[in-house]
Amino acid sequence: MSSVSSLRTAEIIAVGSELLGSTRLDTNSLYIAERLAGLGIELHAKAVVGDDRADIAAMFREALVRTDLVIFTGGLGPTDDDLTREVVADVLGLPLSIDDSIVKSIEQRFARRGMKMPPVNVRQAQVPHGAEVLANPNGTAPGLLIRHDGHLIVLLPGPPREVNPMIDALCAGPLLECIGTERLYRARLFVAGRSESSVEEAAQPLYSKWRDETPPIATTILASPGQVELHLTIRDPDREHAQVRLRHAQEDLHRAVGEDVFSTDGRLLEEIVGEHLVARGYRIAAAESCTGGLLMARLTDVPGSSRYVHAAVVSYDNEAKIDILKVPRALIEQHGAVSEPVAVAMAEGVRALTGAEVAVAITGIAGPGGGTPTKPVGTVVIAILIPEQPAFVRTFSFVGGRSMVRTQAAQAAMDRVRRLLQSSAR
C-alpha cells in the first residue's frame, strides 16, 4: 500500500517546448488545481519546462524536496522529444521496461482505425519498475503512478481531453486514499457591476474577523474585466464544521456585498441568466453593435441554451441598424449611433423582428478608433426590454483596450438582464 501517509501538497510540471512560446499556455493546470483543491491538496507551485532532459530532471528533483505529490503533464508521446518517462525513471533510479499489455492495447487502438501501429509507438509502453499503469481512454499514451519514498509521482499525457478524465479517475481513487483527515474546503462568490476596491472595502471587516478565528478562514480577491471573485478557504479536520463555517461566512459576505453578487457556486453569469430565463419562460434576443456577437456567443456557450436563446442581429454599421432593426435614420442623425435613444430603438427593433420576450441592445465605441471628446473609446450604451417593466437604458464608460471594452460590455449586458429578471421575479 501507499507509503504516503497524508497527501497535502502538490506541484504540477508541464513538459513541452511549445508551452514556452508566446501563443500557448498550460491550461491543464487549471483543471488539475480545481480537482486537487476538491481533495484539500494544496498546490505549491507549477512549472513549465521545455523538452530538455536536464531541465526536466532539475525541476523534478526540486519538486520532490517541496511536495508530497508531483504531477507531470506532457512528454509521453512516441517521439525522441518525449522525455518525461525516461527522466523520471532516471531521477528515481528505476529501470524501464516494455509492458506487453500496453503494446497490445496501443496496437488495438490503431487497428480500430484500420491502421498498423508505427514501431516508434512502442516507446509509449515503457514502464518504470513498480509503477502502476493509468488507463487513458482518449489516447495512446497511458499514464503512470509511482509511489516512491513517501512521494506520489503521476505522469499524464498533454492533451486536455486525455488529461481530464484521467485526473478524475485519480482523484476518485489513488489520491482520495492518500489524503489525510485535515482537508481544505472552499467557497466562492462572484460579483459583477462593482469595482475590486469597492468590493474589498465592503468585505474588509469580515476578512479581519475570520483571520483571527480558529481555524482561520483565508480570503482572496480576484478581478477580471467585468467580474470580481471572492474565494474563501478553511483547513479543518471536521468536514461538517468547516462547511457550516464557510456557509455562514459566505452568507455574511453576500449580505455585505449585496445584490452585486451573482453566483455563490461557481456558475458563470451566462448560466445564471439562462436559469432566470428558463424560470420565467422567456426567450432572449439581442441587437449587438460594438460587441459584434460576443454576447450571443457567450449565451450560447451554455449547453441547452437553445431552450431560451432565440435570435440576434449583429448590426455592425448604421445601414444594418436602419434596414434590419428599423431604427429611424433621423434618430441616428440626431443623437448618433452610440446614444440611449438609438440603443432603445435597436432593442425595440430586435424584439419586433424576433418576437422574443427579452431584448438586449448594445452600441458603443470599442476602439482603438472612433472616439470623440464627448464619446471617448469605452463609451457603451446598453438597453434592455423585459415584459411589464419600463425600458432599461444606461451609458457605461469602460476602461481598457478593444478586447477589454467588448468583454466588459457583454458582461454588463448579461448582468443587467440578471438584475432585471431577479427584481421582476420578486
Added chain:
Amino acid sequence: MSSVSSLRTAEIIAVGSELLGSTRLDTNSLYIAERLAGLGIELHAKAVVGDDRADIAAMFREALVRTDLVIFTGGLGPTDDDLTREVVADVLGLPLSIDDSIVKSIEQRFARRGMKMPPVNVRQAQVPHGAEVLANPNGTAPGLLIRHDGHLIVLLPGPPREVNPMIDALCAGPLLECIGTERLYRARLFVAGRSESSVEEAAQPLYSKWRDETPPIATTILASPGQVELHLTIRDPDREHAQVRLRHAQEDLHRAVGEDVFSTDGRLLEEIVGEHLVARGYRIAAAESCTGGLLMARLTDVPGSSRYVHAAVVSYDNEAKIDILKVPRALIEQHGAVSEPVAVAMAEGVRALTGAEVAVAITGIAGPGGGTPTKPVGTVVIAILIPEQPAFVRTFSFVGGRSMVRTQAAQAAMDRVRRLLQSSAR
C-alpha cells in the same frame, strides 16, 4: 557595466497564490516570451509560486543555476504578502534600504489623486544594494534590475498593464545591451483546413534536411482547434544570413503544404479575411446557428473591421430561420435544420436582408445534446455566397466537445471565405 557577457537563456517566475487556483493563469509570460524571443533569448522554463518565502527562494535559487536571466512578476505590492523584493535580496545576500526618491514619487502618485500615501506603501521603496530602479509609469511599485555574478535579475509588478511597458523598456535598453551576437530568428506558417498529421507528413522531408544544415533550422508543429502552426527557428550570428535561410525555408514549406497555408507573418485568419474583403471592396454578412455569434465576434475583434463587417443574424432556433432569414419551413421539414439546402437558404436569406456581397451561413450540432445516428454531434454545414461564383456548401464533421466544435466551425467558415476570395482574385 554588465558582468553578463552574453544573455542567452531566461526563466520567468510569477509570484502570487491567486495564480495557483483554478481560474487564473499567468498570462504575463506570453508577452515576456514574445519580447525575449525577439532578442533571441530562449525561455528555458517558467514557474508559478505562491506567496511563500521558502518556495520563492527555492525557485529562485534553482533558476540561477539554469539561466542567465531571471524575471520575476508579482509580489511587489505594499502588503505583508508581497515577498519578492525581500526574498531576492535575502538569497543574493544584498541588504535592503529605503530609496527616498521612490518614496517621493509614490507620494506624488497618491497626491495626484488627492490622496495621502498609506504608510504601508513605503515597503515599495525598498531597494536591494546596487540594484537599478526601473520606472513603472502605470503603478506605484517600481521594477528593479540586479546584476549579480554573471546573472541579470529583474523584478516586475504583476498587473499586465504595468508589466508590458516595463518589458518593452527593458528589451530596448538593458537587455538589448547584454545579448550576444548570436541571436535566435523565427518564422511561422499558419495552416487551416488540414490535420496536424497531414501537415507533418508534407513537411517531414524538409525538417530532416534543415536539421542537418549548419546552423540547423529547428522546427516545431503546434495544433489547436482548426489551426496548425509551423514554427521555424535558427540561431545565427549573421542576421542577414539567418533571414535569407528562414525565408527560403518558409517558401519551401509553403510550397509543400500548399494553399492550406493562410498566414506567413503571424496574422490571424480573421485579419487575412478582412484584408481580402477590403481588397475586393466587399462587405460580409453571416447567418449563424450553432456558432451563436462566434464567427462575427471573431471578425469584429479586428480593429477597423467596420470597413467590411456589415451585419449578421444569429438564428438560433428554427422560427428565427423562417421568420428573419425567410428559410422556407418546408425546406427545414424536408431536410432538417442542419442540411445543405437549409444552409444555402440561410446564406441567401442574410444576403437578401443585408445586401452584403459575401454571405456565410453556419448550421450544425455543437452538442452535447441534439445528435442523431445520421447527424452526430460535430456535424456542421457551411454555405458561402460570393459574387460571380457558384454557391459553396459543404458538410463538415468536427471532433471534440461543444466549445471545440463551435471554434472549429467558425474557423472553417473563415478559412473557406479566404479560399474563395483568393481564388476569385486570380
